[in-house]
Amino acid sequence: xIDISKLRDLTGYVTLDVGYKNTGATKSAITFxxxxxxxxxxxxxxxxxxxxxSSFIEVAYLLIHGELPTQQQLTSFQYEISRHTLVHEDMKxxxxxxxxxxxxxxxxxxxVCALSAFYPESLKxxxxxxxxxxxxxxxxxxxxxxxxWIYKKSLGHPVIYPQNKYDYVTNFLHMTFGQRTEEVEIxxxxxxxxxxxxxxxxxxEQNCSTSTVRIVGSSESNIYASVSAGISALWGPLHGGANQxxxxxxxxxxxxxxxTDKWIAKAKDKNDPFxxxxxxxxxxxxxxxxxxxxKKACDDILEKLGIDDEVLEIAKRLEExxxxxxxxxxxxxxxxxxxxSGIIYRALGFPTDMFTVLFALGRLPxxxxxxxxxxxxxEPIGRPRQIYTGAINREYVDITKR
Ligand code: ACO
Numbered sequence: 083x084i085d086i087s088k089l090r091d092l093t094g095y096v097t098l099d100v101g102y103k104n105t106g107a108t109k110s111a112i113t114f115x116x117x118x119x120x121x122x123x124x125x126x127x128x129x130x131x132x133x134x135x136s137s138f139i140e141v142a143y144l145l146i147h148g149e150l151p152t153q154q155q156l157t158s159f160q161y162e163i164s165r166h167t168l169v170h171e172d173m174k175x176x177x178x179x180x181x182x183x184x185x186x187x188x189x190x191x192x193x194v195c196a197l198s199a200f201y202p203e204s205l206k207x208x209x210x211x212x213x214x215x216x217x218x219x220x221x222x223x224x225x226x227x228x229x230x231w232i233y234k235k236s237l238g239h240p241v242i243y244p245q246n247k248y249d250y251v252t253n254f255l256h257m258t259f260g261q262r263t264e265e266v267e268i269x270x271x272x273x274x275x276x277x278x279x280x281x282x283x284x285x286x287e288q289n290c291s292t293s294t295v296r297i298v299g300s301s302e303s304n305i306y307a308s309v310s311a312g313i314s315a316l317w318g319p320l321h322g323g324a325n326q327x328x329x330x331x332x333x334x335x336x337x338x339x340x341x342t343d344k345w346i347a348k349a350k351d352k353n354d355p356f357x358x359x360x361x362x363x364x365x366x367x368x369x370x371x372x373x374x375x376x377k378k379a380c381d382d383i384l385e386k387l388g389i390d391d392e393v394l395e396i397a398k399r400l401e402e403x404x405x406x407x408x409x410x411x412x413x414x415x416x417x418x419x420x421x422x423s424g425i426i427y428r429a430l431g432f433p434t435d436m437f438t439v440l441f442a443l444g445r446l447p448x449x450x451x452x453x454x455x456x457x458x459x460x461e462p463i464g465r466p467r468q469i470y471t472g473a474i475n476r477e478y479v480d481i482t483k484r
Contacts, residue, residue, distance in 0.1 A: 096467040103364070106288075108296065108461060112145060112451050113287040117365035122372065124285055125149070133375050138280040139163070139250040142447035145285050146218065146454060160249060166223035167244035167253065169231070170200040177235045186232045186439045187317040193228050195310035197221075207302035214457070217305045218450050225309075226250065229443050230257035233436055251276050254443070259431065271386045272430055278379050279423060282372045283441050285448025289364075291315040291322065295449045296456045297464035305453060312449045313442050319359065322420075322445070325437040328360035329424035332393040335400070340392075342399045350409045358404060360421030362413070372419035380422045380429075389429050397425060 099105040114123040122129040125144050132141055136150075143151045143159050151159060176196060180189055197220075198205060204217040231241045234257075242257045255268045255276060286292065295312035299305075316322035335345050349358040363370055384391060401417050404410045420441075427437050 098469050107293060110455060112455060113285045115287050115365060117367050120366060120368040120371050129371055133278050133281050138277045141281045141284050145447045145451040162219045163223045164246035166220045167227050169224050169227045186436055189232050190439050190442060191310050191313040194306055194313060197224055198304055198306040205304045221305050221309060221450060225443060225446050226254040227257060229439055230254055233258050275383045275426060275430060279426060280444035282375060282419060283444030292449060292452050295453050299453045299456055300461055300464040308453050309449050316442055317438060322438045322441040324359050325420040325424045325441060326434050328420055329434050331359045332396050335396050336393055340396055342403050346403050346407060360417055362415040363418045367414040369416045370418045373417045373421055376419060376422040380425050383426055384429055387429055391425060394425050
């Protein structure tokens, strides 16, 4: 028989931090986040400035390569991406297998993993710098095509092929909202709003999905498998899935007569599993700087598009009531990035179940940058320990005697 106290002496002690609330998993030079002060910077540049002045693809370059690109570097980055936007025709066959109403996140995770079958040169666990660069370019390029195809297939419409005359975001919107029969002009207001949303989602240090990408990649899994795992982690309503859950909640409140006090009371009731979706954050204990930018963008975009959305009013009322309520104040629960993002996605014409897929498209450069950093730093395989709480000594009983 084993004595557990002696066992601990033999195996050593481990730190227990369930949910990794205060455990660093890596050193990283990509994103700086101060949750107390509400500061977010990519590679040292404030998120506010990047959202205002940069394009999404410029930010992708910054995250992945560590520097803002020169015009020449940006042009060549975009050119390289545009050369790989086509996706193997056989990838379309997957859509025949998905039930028509299957969730786009499940489709995205499967399709991204399936890219590994069509581009097997990315499977080498030890890639040269050139090979790694090409894998990254392909991942960025094909993701936008796959996301737009998921949307087209959900409508039962034929897919639209990429057109390389467009920049990354315009090309994505063209494949999403374009038609085969006529040239559809994409409103510059929509292009600009999409750039802002994607930039705000582009990285957020060691969150659930990013940690997943790093840990899967640490076993030397390829880029497609690692990103696919990140997509699965993002899907949950406590993470990226919150943007879908927020709109569904706001709709429900609207249908219920718009009584925000009633729903705040529900969120505070510890016997009710309901939470105010889009509120609270593991790291931000002051405010989420992305939420501030999105709230303003939301007002601007709805005005520019001439949309009067009642759920925006409900969202603002909820925020106002919650921010004065001692329950939310004491727990430092503020609106997060997803509280307002869904309202913009909806105004742009996306269906609710596509929202988290759009988050994934935005988060992709961050996942790639973190995957690359983990590989460049030659980090060991991720492997947490545990405190075993089960039985130590049990006698085996034959099945006939149990
Ligand atoms: N509504 C009501 N109460 C809440 C909420 C909420 N949205 N969020 C946290 N609380 C309460 C908890 O019940 C808990 O109360 P207690 O101390 O009385 O038990 C306290 O605040 C702390 O909450 P935890 O769940 O321990 O905080 P944690 O850091 O683990 O969770 C999380 C953070 C998951 C974001 C949480 O705030 C939440 O569920 N929010 C709603 C979902 C959401 O918006 N997720 C998106 C996050 S942003 C992103 O991933 C892009």
